[in-house]
Amino acid sequence: MPLEKWKLLLNRISHHPINEAKLMGMGEPMLHPQFDEVCKAFKETYPDSFVIVATNCQYKLTEGSRFREKFENSLKYIDMLYFSIDGYKEHYERDRSPAKWSVLEKFLSDFKTIERSGCKVPVNYVVNAYNVYDIPKIEKLVEENNLDGIR
Numbered sequence: 001m002p003l004e005k006w007k008l009l010l011n012r013i014s015h016h017p018i019n020e021a022k023l024m025g026m027g028e029p030m031l032h033p034q035f036d037e038v039c040k041a042f043k044e045t046y047p048d049s050f051v052i053v054a055t056n057c058q059y060k061l062t063e064g065s066r067f068r069e070k071f072e073n074s075l076k077y078i079d080m081l082y083f084s085i086d087g088y089k090e091h092y093e094r095d096r097s098p099a100k101w102s103v104l105e106k107f108l109s110d111f112k113t114i115e116r117s118g119c120k121v122p123v124n125y126v127v128n129a130y131n132v133y134d135i136p137k138i139e140k141l142v143e144e145n146n147l148d149g150i151r
Helices: 003-013 035-045 066-074 090-095 101-111 132-144
Strands: 020-022 050-055 080-084
Touching (some): 003 035, 035 050, 090 101
Parallel strands (some): 020 050, 050 080
8 A cells, every 4th residue: 555545544544543553464564665654654643552563574684775774664663563483494484385494594683683662572473283392492582582472
């Protein structure tokens, strides 16, 4: 959705109380070219709402890139950004296909240097019969990457 259309929508619904919102839909929200502005507009309309965003962590946060700048700027307006990580290594790749574990590892490495602006960052873990025994490994991953637990 174009930013101007989003702002028009927010203006039309601004009289409704919204205490919590998940800004996501079909696909990866962080790939929207103006997602930082989408988040900002929402928080300006609903400053007391709790904003949640999910990410698949399958993109680069290269130091100095415009994408990293927009990602980091988005965190100023997000209260919780959860990482969707369902399983460890081959289980992760099976359950989140076409995601790659190596891309996730690089993302987590780059994320360590991101300014979080008070945004909580837990892992969202969908348990199934094949990944239930991976939970201790994911708990270790959470600890090593200074994330805010598993939900």
